[in-house]
Amino acid sequence: QVQLVESGGGLVQAGGSLRLSCAASGRNFNSNPMAWIRQAPGKAREIVAAITWNGDTTFYADFAKGRFKISRENTKNMLYLQMNSLTPEDTAHYYCAATTDFVLGRIAAAYNYWGQGTQVTVSS
DSSP: OOEEEEEOOEEEETTOOEEEEEEEESSOOTTSOEEEEEEOTTSOOEEEEEEOTTSSOEEEOTTTTTTEEEEEEGGGTEEEEEEOSOOGGGOEEEEEEEOSSSSOOOSGGGOOEEOOOEEEEEEO
């Protein structure tokens, strides 16, 4: 059974930082792209960042550029998202996602495995 389990969310003040982690099990995604996707209340899911299997190529949504950093550690089956300079607009449920494709997807729909997510709340 494939599992993607996120951790690291929580409540933080504006300007603060959080590091999200995702542990993958049940299937080896070391050859596939992975991503972080978020959904705020009343809004559609949107991709935050994505990374190729070896980390050589990354993609960031415009709102994430310069503030967030995606990384992975294949030897541990882990995916990370370092988030800095957080604002209340970053408040959302953040999901770890993986794809069985080999192309770096730049939209949420490109990913067919999802975790349950972790809540990030940024207070003003």
